[in-house]
Amino acid sequence: MKKWLRRIRGAIGTGLTWAAAWFGAGMIMLLGLLLVTGSTGADVPYPLGFGAFGFVAGVAFSGVLGLVEGRRRFDQMSLPRFAGWGAAGGFLLSAIFVLAVALAEDPAFLWNLVVLGPIFALAGAGSAAGSLALARRAEDRELLEASEDVAKVGLSEGKAREPLGGGG
Secondary structure (H helix, E strand, C coil): CCHHHHHHHHHHHHHHHHHHHHHHHHHHHHHHHHHHHCCCCCCCHHHHHHHHHHHHHHHHHCCCCCCCCHCCCCCHHHEEEEHHCCCCCHHHHHHHHHHHHHHHCCCCCCHHHHHHHHHHHHHHHHHHHEEEEEEHHHHHHHHHHHHHHHCCCCHCCCCCCCCHCCCC
16 A cells, blocks of 8 residues: 555656646746737636646656556666657647647647647656656665765774785
8 A cells, every 4th residue: 555655646746846847838938928929828827737737747657657667766767768758648648638629629630739749748758857867866865875874884893894805
């Protein structure tokens, strides 16, 4: 049971991290539109919409990664493969979104997919690569902290240091 709770907590953490990054991207897009056109032209503010998509994409990516990569540690995963899974997830998210919107409004949905698909794929790949970099950095920090504890143990006073191989 603890294993599943830890995975769920990790998926939510990944979703929140991706949501923050995608919120920032939406903020940049909003500011760019305001500067260029003077209006946003959207019903939902871009930062909130992108943040919501980022959360869904992060949680879904975490679930897919858990299923596909199995029990691999972060140091065993390659950055290009990790980013590829993120890109695939981002493109899949854009396809689902475009299909849902297109069925309700616009039958010419393929043009929307041509625009949104690469954007979401790049966002997913970048978020996945950033997630792996953060995870590796956190692992390195944990290893450093553990090595400090080992260094404190040292040798007892009665033990003399001998060179390797027992020779003098």
